[in-house]
Amino acid sequence: MVSAWADSGPEAAEKTTANVSPIPRPARPSYVPPHMRNRDSQTQMAVSNPIHPNPSNSNQTYRNPNPNPAPIPSPNLSSAWVSNPRVGSLSRTGSWAAESEKSFGWSAEKNPNSNPNPRGWGNPGRQRNPPAAEPNPFAEEGSKLNSTLFDQENTGINFEAYEDIPVETSGENVPPPVNTFAEIDLGDALNLNIRRCKYVKPTPVQRYAIPISLAGRDLMACAQTGSGKTAAFCFPIIAAIMRSNVPSRPRSGRSSFPLALILSPTRELSMQIYEEAKKFAFQSGIKVVVVYGGAPISQQLRELERGVDILVATPGRLSDLLERRRVSLSMVKHLALDEADRMLDMGFEPQIRKIVETMDMPPAGKRQTLLFSATFPREIQRLASDFLSSYVFLAVGRVGSSTDLIVQRVEFVLNEEKRSHLMDLLHGQRASGAHGKHALTLVFVETKKGADSLEYWLCSNGFPATTIHGDRSQQEREQALRSFKSGVTPILVATDVAARGLDIPHVAHVVNFDLPNDIDDYVHRIGRTGRAGNSGLATAFFNDSNISIARPLAELMQESNQDVPTWLQKYASSTRSSYGGGGGRNRRSGGNRFGGRDYRRDGGRGSSDRYGGGGRYGGVQGNVVSSYGSPAGYGAYSNPGYASAWD
DNA sequence: AAAAAAC
Numbered sequence: 001m002v003s004a005w006a007d008s009g010p011e012a013a014e015k016t017t018a019n020v021s022p023i024p025r026p027a028r029p030s031y032v033p034p035h036m037r038n039r040d041s042q043t044q045m046a047v048s049n050p051i052h053p054n055p056s057n058s059n060q061t062y063r064n065p066n067p068n069p070a071p072i073p074s075p076n077l078s079s080a081w082v083s084n085p086r087v088g089s090l091s092r093t094g095s096w097a098a099e100s101e102k103s104f105g106w107s108a109e110k111n112p113n114s115n116p117n118p119r120g121w122g123n124p125g126r127q128r129n130p131p132a133a134e135p136n137p138f139a140e141e142g143s144k145l146n147s148t149l150f151d152q153e154n155t156g157i158n159f160e161a162y163e164d165i166p167v168e169t170s171g172e173n174v175p176p177p178v179n180t181f182a183e184i185d186l187g188d189a190l191n192l193n194i195r196r197c198k199y200v201k202p203t204p205v206q207r208y209a210i211p212i213s214l215a216g217r218d219l220m221a222c223a224q225t226g227s228g229k230t231a232a233f234c235f236p237i238i239a240a241i242m243r244s245n246v247p248s249r250p251r252s253g254r255s256s257f258p259l260a261l262i263l264s265p266t267r268e269l270s271m272q273i274y275e276e277a278k279k280f281a282f283q284s285g286i287k288v289v290v291v292y293g294g295a296p297i298s299q300q301l302r303e304l305e306r307g308v309d310i311l312v313a314t315p316g317r318l319s320d321l322l323e324r325r326r327v328s329l330s331m332v333k334h335l336a337l338d339e340a341d342r343m344l345d346m347g348f349e350p351q352i353r354k355i356v357e358t359m360d361m362p363p364a365g366k367r368q369t370l371l372f373s374a375t376f377p378r379e380i381q382r383l384a385s386d387f388l389s390s391y392v393f394l395a396v397g398r399v400g401s402s403t404d405l406i407v408q409r410v411e412f413v414l415n416e417e418k419r420s421h422l423m424d425l426l427h428g429q430r431a432s433g434a435h436g437k438h439a440l441t442l443v444f445v446e447t448k449k450g451a452d453s454l455e456y457w458l459c460s461n462g463f464p465a466t467t468i469h470g471d472r473s474q475q476e477r478e479q480a481l482r483s484f485k486s487g488v489t490p491i492l493v494a495t496d497v498a499a500r501g502l503d504i505p506h507v508a509h510v511v512n513f514d515l516p517n518d519i520d521d522y523v524h525r526i527g528r529t530g531r532a533g534n535s536g537l538a539t540a541f542f543n544d545s546n547i548s549i550a551r552p553l554a555e556l557m558q559e560s561n562q563d564v565p566t567w568l569q570k571y572a573s574s575t576r577s578s579y580g581g582g583g584g585r586n587r588r589s590g591g592n593r594f595g596g597r598d599y600r601r602d603g604g605r606g607s608s609d610r611y612g613g614g615g616r617y618g619g620v621q622g623n624v625v626s627s628y629g630s631p632a633g634y635g636a637y638s639n640p641g642y643a644s645a646w647d
Numbered sequence: 648a649a650a651a652a653a654c
Binding site for chain 1: 653654
């Protein structure tokens, strides 16, 4: 379980801070101190406010599964693949991957004009704007795969770790899980794209969530970080749109009428979901558009005008577009909230409620609603049930899952010693070299100011760092992320803006320089490493100002088979029991094996219980099953190509 | 108390 480089950790920890004096080195020439950075002003956009006509035919039959989906020209290998559930035993380096890509004929695929769009983007019956050549979203992936660097460092998905993963479903008539993608009718185009993504078999959350969603059910899914959630909600949405009769969308005004809406709490996460969704929807005729703040709206408006089927958005920019009547939600048949617990917490909930309940979106029951997160506090579940109709609750357990692959360490570090202690860790990493050239370190701090100041200090001390937080311009944020991912600045100092969902390959080490107050935030932060079944290291600096998280942290570490320092246990037991009622902020799910538990079950506990109990629905049926019961089609193999598509 | 999210 412990990887080679993780073993080098303790050596670094043994160094004393006293031995290290910051080595004054000139800042890298490219570094610009925070106060010197100019915040670029946004392009002003003339606001037009066309009156939004009521779409006359929005009462289309909901979900009309068409047994004869519109034929989509597809390369000839797809059907062969669909009928072969045993691809799981093939190695990426084997002939399968190499040969199949050749025979797909990439150059031909780049010309979508040979693929008359059967969906009618935005303006049915008429293709006002023939689509420009659809760029191949797999191009970058392909070049990455050919890199020996990545081949060396990526060990591929560790499916063995998922063999015994506990899965809990509850709700009425829960559709059964599948073992392979081939068992589900996702359509030729999507099947082909799944293959291009090098996904060989579904992850646990996908095995359960896809059949449930495909059956048209609402879903609240709780699955560990890095477990393939994006695909779990994108696949069924794409498949459903493909097999439905696309309702004709009004041509009036300048509104666009997406069929699916995917909301996420940060701009970068929306961007990431968009990039993934574009791959899945490649050459399916389904148009994906992303909108978020901080970027010029004019370009986004143009994209929308060209038609949109799946809209990925952050709440603020979407609200803006809704007020401008440039987007109508009246045709939305699928609503997905990623990081749903964050979307429904105090800061976001009113905004989300406004979008979902007071605009023109069909109500729960007339649309499908999919909620995904790694964490689902009980009170958020209760809020969320307002948006759901007869939903299935799905929890994929933590044991044997990716958080188990993260080695978690907690060190007692006083505030004034944090910087030098971080320096020790970084020096140790650098000296051992065991992390490899592409090993990245993500450092979480509490405040935006703190992020700037730590970044400056690191740079001044010879550690190439950059920072991402909400006070930086969107350009700067995206640049920082690129620079981090590419290894130009292998240290990224971040606020919680980077805590959730971001899939950054090769993050070997997550440092909680400042611990969060909420254990769920901790779970999401450390989930930036140890992805796709790879191992990772998470180090937290703890001191007296973190007492409130001591107990849930100790419990979490215990649940994931980590060594809990004795001193931390003392802190934990010195705080009031979280089970005594009241003060349930940091309550986890009562020590069970899941990241969350259906609040409709397990009635009878106090109402302050955070993750379970006191449900207003009595007697919801539940099943606990082992996810990977059937070994069919699962062979040991390694595939370096999976990591980035896993979440 | 902080962070995120529109102009």
